[in-house]
Amino acid sequence: MSDTLQITDLKVHFPGRGGEPIRAVDGVSLSIAPHETLGLVGESGCGKSTVSNATVGLVSPTSGSVRVLGTELAGANARTLRAVRARAQMVFQDPVMSLNPRMTVGAAIGEPLLVRNLGRGIALRTRVAELLEEVGLRPEHASRYPHQFSGGQRQRIVIARALALRPALLVCDEPVSALDVSVRAQILNLLVELQSRHGMSMLFVSHDLAVVRHVCDRVAVMYLGLLAELAPGDVLYSKPLHPYTKALLAAVPEPDPVMQRAKPRVLLTGEIPSPANPPSGCRFHTRCPIAIDICRHEVPAWRHVGNSQVACHLV
Amino acid sequence: MTAPALSVDNLSLAIGDAVVVDGIGFSVAQGEVMAIVGESGCGKSITAQAIMRLLPPAIRRTSGTIRLGDDDITAISERAMQAIRGRRMSMIFQEPQAALDPLATIGTQIAEALRQPLSRARPAVRKMLEDVGISDPDRRVDQRPFELSGGMCQRVMIACALISRPTILIADEPSTALDVTIQAQVLDLLRHLAIERRTAVVLITHDMGVVADIANRVAVMYAGRIAESGPTEAIFAAPRHPYTALLLASIPRLSDTPKSQLATIEGRVPTPAEYGSGCRFANRCPRADARCSNETPRLRSIGPDHFTACHHAEAMA
Amino acid sequence: MSGRLSPGIIVILTLLTAFVFAAAGADLLAQNDPLRQSLLMRLRPPGTSTATTSYLLGTDDLGRDLLARILYGARASLLVATLSVSISLLVGTILGLLAGWLRGWTAILVMRFVDTMLSIPAILLAVLTVAVLGPGFLTLVLVLGLTRWPRYTRVAFAQTLQVVTLPYIRAAEMAGCGPMRILLRHILPNIAGPLMVVATSEFGLMILFEAGLSFLGLGVQPPYPSWGSIMAAGRQYVQRAWWLTVFPGAALFVLVLCVNLLGDWLRDRVDPTSRSR
Numbered sequence: 001m002s003d004t005l006q007i008t009d010l011k012v013h014f015p016g017r018g019g020e021p022i023r024a025v026d027g028v029s030l031s032i033a034p035h036e037t038l039g040l041v042g043e044s045g046c047g048k049s050t051v052s053n054a055t056v057g058l059v060s061p062t063s064g065s066v067r068v069l070g071t072e073l074a075g076a077n078a079r080t081l082r083a084v085r086a087r088a089q090m091v092f093q094d095p096v097m098s099l100n101p102r103m104t105v106g107a108a109i110g111e112p113l114l115v116r117n118l119g120r121g122i123a124l125r126t127r128v129a130e131l132l133e134e135v136g137l138r139p140e141h142a143s144r145y146p147h148q149f150s151g152g153q154r155q156r157i158v159i160a161r162a163l164a165l166r167p168a169l170l171v172c173d174e175p176v177s178a179l180d181v182s183v184r185a186q187i188l189n190l191l192v193e194l195q196s197r198h199g200m201s202m203l204f205v206s207h208d209l210a211v212v213r214h215v216c217d218r219v220a221v222m223y224l225g226l227l228a229e230l231a232p233g234d235v236l237y238s239k240p241l242h243p244y245t246k247a248l249l250a251a252v253p254e255p256d257p258v259m260q261r262a263k264p265r266v267l268l269t270g271e272i273p274s275p276a277n278p279p280s281g282c283r284f285h286t287r288c289p290i291a292i293d294i295c296r297h298e299v300p301a302w303r304h305v306g307n308s309q310v311a312c313h314l315v
Numbered sequence: 316m317t318a319p320a321l322s323v324d325n326l327s328l329a330i331g332d333a334v335v336v337d338g339i340g341f342s343v344a345q346g347e348v349m350a351i352v353g354e355s356g357c358g359k360s361i362t363a364q365a366i367m368r369l370l371p372p373a374i375r376r377t378s379g380t381i382r383l384g385d386d387d388i389t390a391i392s393e394r395a396m397q398a399i400r401g402r403r404m405s406m407i408f409q410e411p412q413a414a415l416d417p418l419a420t421i422g423t424q425i426a427e428a429l430r431q432p433l434s435r436a437r438p439a440v441r442k443m444l445e446d447v448g449i450s451d452p453d454r455r456v457d458q459r460p461f462e463l464s465g466g467m468c469q470r471v472m473i474a475c476a477l478i479s480r481p482t483i484l485i486a487d488e489p490s491t492a493l494d495v496t497i498q499a500q501v502l503d504l505l506r507h508l509a510i511e512r513r514t515a516v517v518l519i520t521h522d523m524g525v526v527a528d529i530a531n532r533v534a535v536m537y538a539g540r541i542a543e544s545g546p547t548e549a550i551f552a553a554p555r556h557p558y559t560a561l562l563l564a565s566i567p568r569l570s571d572t573p574k575s576q577l578a579t580i581e582g583r584v585p586t587p588a589e590y591g592s593g594c595r596f597a598n599r600c601p602r603a604d605a606r607c608s609n610e611t612p613r614l615r616s617i618g619p620d621h622f623t624a625c626h627h628a629e630a631m632a
Numbered sequence: 633m634s635g636r637l638s639p640g641i642i643v644i645l646t647l648l649t650a651f652v653f654a655a656a657g658a659d660l661l662a663q664n665d666p667l668r669q670s671l672l673m674r675l676r677p678p679g680t681s682t683a684t685t686s687y688l689l690g691t692d693d694l695g696r697d698l699l700a701r702i703l704y705g706a707r708a709s710l711l712v713a714t715l716s717v718s719i720s721l722l723v724g725t726i727l728g729l730l731a732g733w734l735r736g737w738t739a740i741l742v743m744r745f746v747d748t749m750l751s752i753p754a755i756l757l758a759v760l761t762v763a764v765l766g767p768g769f770l771t772l773v774l775v776l777g778l779t780r781w782p783r784y785t786r787v788a789f790a791q792t793l794q795v796v797t798l799p800y801i802r803a804a805e806m807a808g809c810g811p812m813r814i815l816l817r818h819i820l821p822n823i824a825g826p827l828m829v830v831a832t833s834e835f836g837l838m839i840l841f842e843a844g845l846s847f848l849g850l851g852v853q854p855p856y857p858s859w860g861s862i863m864a865a866g867r868q869y870v871q872r873a874w875w876l877t878v879f880p881g882a883a884l885f886v887l888v889l890c891v892n893l894l895g896d897w898l899r900d901r902v903d904p905t906s907r908s909r
Contacts, residue, residue, distance in 0.1 A: 085808055090803070094799055097800060098799040099803075101822065103821075112807035115813060158803070161803070180521070181565065182565055182579070185567070185578065213573060214571055214574070214575070214577065215573070237569055251499035255563060257547045265503070267499060271466055272494060272496075272497070
């Protein structure tokens with residue numbers, strides 16, 4: 001079965017101030033199979049949001065290929081993009097600003113169907129009611145405005161809108177980061193349940209490793225525009241290979257004081273470099289606790305090591 | 316027994332007629348990190364502002380006392396308060412780049428915290444920059460905030476806050492806006508500085524992981540009241556309030572089984588307009604009964620230094 | 633926007649409604665024909681009455697009823713203002729929306745055009761155009777409508793630039809909405825607030841402009857009444873017949889004050905913190 005999403009050597013460069021382009025994404029390859037969830041984690045400036053935007057055509061690749069269900073997005077015209085968007089949808093981070101404040105919730109959810117002439121009148125209202133119920137809200141909510149709902153409810157509405165066209169690929173960009181802790185669990189449960197019910201593939205972008213663990217089958221770790229490691233969830237969390245992955249996992253504070261205080265400290269030195277001026281060789285070498293000479297000069301190759309893929313000279 | 320560095324007793328805050336913080340009390344000893352944890356709207360941030368007497372005009376204190384050591388600072392004049400802020404009591408905020416003056420060099424700003432011109436305070440400023448782990452301090456002293464990253468700005472803010480050796484540091488979500496590897500560095504720094512300088516730290520956060528990392532004691536706030544407070548290990552190992560227990564159960568952890576269903580808390584946090592009589596968590600609590608909706612549970616002792624405001628605390632053992 | 637109105641704003645809205653009704657119902661409210669001259673009744677003071685009728689506000693230099701002329705003059709003020717604001721709002725918003733949406737060369741050209749228009753003194757432009765096209769009601773509306781649009785364009789452009797970066801616009805693209813739908817259904821309703829604030833303050837200004845141009849003889853032409861032209865005629869008789877300048881002047885003052893206060897109130901309501909509610 002062919003992949004739902006296939007990204008090959010994706011590069012996205014933005015014009016920077018003073019000549020040097022910002023290499024937000026500088027050669028990323030990954031794929032997502034049908035029914036699979038891939039997590040993409042990283043810190044600021046790593047380029048994960050740019051990758052997710054490129055997956056749905058909101059940003060065009062500078063080079064490389066992005067194929068959604070076989071359709072190439074790089075260099076695609078408006079019509080192709082529109083067709084692809086019927087199959088790949090996005091859930092954004094900020095539930096407040098993801099909904100038009102002057103539009104009723106029902107109108108917002110039904111819009112994808114309306115603009116493609118896939119329903120109108122009663123049929124449309126029925127479908128909107130179905131979608132509302134699927135995300136845990138009630139049909140009568142359709143006539144209300146976004147400001148009448150809480151953050152968690154707004155995110156459910158955004159998810160309902162994303163599901164309207166029954167996409168094969170759902171891209172979630174930090175869907176729970178802006179929500180309260182007690183609401184996050186509700187939305188995560190909802191996403192897991194919806195995925196198992198509809199069988200869509202998911203690209204789940206987040207900076208929160210614990211959240212990603214919960215939702216994903218495989219996980220990719222990004223640093224400054226490149227992938228550091230990609231492995232099945234179980235393998236990545238128990239036997240991380242790349243020093244950055246290890247540092248990330250060590251830095252996540254466990255909500256368990258005994259465990260947390262017993263954890264060996266792996267504190268990275270220095271700050272995250274800017275994507276406009278990435279270090280030479282392996283981009284992580286400036287902060288890597290085990291960097292050696294070759295790391296400063298040569299970009300490590302992306303290799304298979306067991307079930308994982310990793311880019312590090314010392315693995 | 317010496318008085319605690321900071322003690323807050325029966326503090327209540329109101330916006331108009333709505334009481335948004337109701338009878339909060341806690342104390343922090345020298346060198347101790349006390350975390351106040353809760354979700355948005357629980358009142359933790361305005362409690363911190365109330366302690367610093369920096370409340371916005373719409374919010375007023377309706378009761379309670381605040382003591383710094385033996386001194387009651389609840390009703391002292393604004394002028395007296397200005398002498399305390401930045402000297403005996405300091406605060407750091409969530410958005411480091413927004414809290415620093417974009418036009419002044421960081422050296423000037425840190426020296427300002429000492430109320431001295433940079434020319435006179437340069438050696439002290441330089442030492443402070445080293446203490447907070449900023450590399451190349453001689454060069455950094457003359458830079459402006461936009462030239463520094465978020466993590467570095469947060470360190471500068473910590474430097475401003477601690478250079479005058481305050482007895483109390485209030486940290487309002489100090490690491491929330493930072494990346495996780497930078498957060499680890501900043502929290503580590505805070506912990507070391509607290510221990511070395513014996514500063515009492517009040518740490519406001521919504522992140523239980525941060526609490527588990529550096530807090531000695533924790534107070535869990537919900538809808539303007541303290542639900543539970545006590546030593547960190549005790550609260551995490553055996554929570555005695557259903558909210559604490561559910562909150563801990565609903566947090567995704569690295570050790571979880573993927574795609575398992577997380578425990579959730581039904582419903583959502585009530586707004587002040589929705590506060591009724593009795594326990595404010597009753598409408599979401601799996602253990603609630605008629606008594607909970609009618610009778611407000613008082614914060615009471617349930618173990619050594621461990622307090623809870625729940626009628627059913629014993630049943631949770 | 634919530635519905636609680638303070639007493640102050642209710643008074644203002646009532647007064648404005650009164651003006652509109654006075655203008656619309658001038659036919660019914662005026663006792664006398666505003667155009668009917670009477671040499672016998674020249675320059676009579678307010679309160680004069682004859683066997684057949686009364687002149688509540690007095691008469692002008694040609695014996696015409698001042699009250700009737702003021703009522704009909706309200707029509708001129710309100711009509712000119714409404715039509716010219718509508719034209720500039722339409723033209724200005726469209727240009728601002730396009731500039732904000734397409735950016736690039738379109739934005740540069742539009743905004744340079746705006747800068748140019750704003751550098752020309754408004755009254756001068758109006759006077760020149762009227763001088764060229766000849767005075768009259770229609771010229772007045774066109775002149776005011778086509779010289780005031782830059783103010784709306786600036787606001788529409790700035791607001792569009794802000795709104796376009798918001799996630800719900802990207803979400804609309806994701807849903808498959810075309811540019812027209814996004815502009816009309818997603819951007820326009822969300823920039824309407826600040827545009828309405830500009831429109832209200834421009835409305836007051838257009839009333840003053842109309843009065844000013846009519847005062848100079850370049851606006852509504854005699855014998856049709858306009859507050860400006862009544863005051864122009866009354867200038868020579870300020871000491872003998874003060875009512876010819878005071879009453880139209882007072883009407884002008886109250887109307888523009890109400891419009892400006894309404895604009896202030898709208899601006900407070902449309903503040904960004906309440907816009908997302």
